[in-house]
Ligand SMILES: Cc1ncc(COP(=O)(O)OP(=O)(O)O)c(N)n1
Ligand SMILES: Cc1ncsc1CCOP(=O)(O)O
């Protein structure tokens with residue numbers, strides 16, 4: 001079967017008990033293809049992030065799923081993550097690349113800006129992320145993204161683009177149709193009423209049929 005053109009990119013819930021979450025994660029990853037997981041824990045100690053990475057790395061790697069560290073290329077290196085995601089206020093892309101080396105996967109937040117995305121892509125980013133597309137309770141949103149930005153990006157760049165922000169099964173289709181290579185999701189997977197595995201299945205069914 002050929003690979004579908006849009007894939008699911010998961011981020012961890014904002015707060016986790018690493019050992020308990022490792023079980024939810026295993027169930028989610030076993031439910032269908034997931035391209036990548038990002039470990040995103042804000043306002044916790046480095047030790048907590050390291051403990052979480054230790055618990056989640058084997059779950060991801062046993063299933064061939066790369067684990068990216070949010071914000072902290074230094075901790076990505078220390079814990080053996082496969083890469084990092086950096087925002088415009090975080091470690092600059094070039095420094096992240098120097099820290100992690102050529103093989104690492106590094107993504108960059110570009111809000112709604114083709115200009116930022118071109119800078120990131122020219123510098124060597126593995127993907128550019130646009131968002132937030134829809135209202136979200138996960139993060140206070142300053143930058144809102146338009147679906148046309150995905151279309152514009154997809155029309156001329158071969159660097160993959162990620163769509164993020166309030167994405168759920170009911171609002172995802174236009175993002176897929178606009179050319180998003182990845183849908184990045186938190187709430188609609190981890191808080192799905194039927195559980196994360198059902199959510200992963202439903203996203204994959206939607207992406208396969210769009
Ligand atoms: C895939 C992806 N896209 C965007 C973000 C947001 O990054 P940033 O703007 O640095 O905000 P925080 O996530 O650090 O609060 C992301 N993490 N992942
Ligand atoms: C980290 C981040 N960056 C832009 S929106 C967002 C949160 C996405 O979470 P959710 O899928 O719960 O809306």
Ligand SMILES: [Mg+2]
Nearest residue numbers: 071086087090
């Ligand atoms: Mg950040």
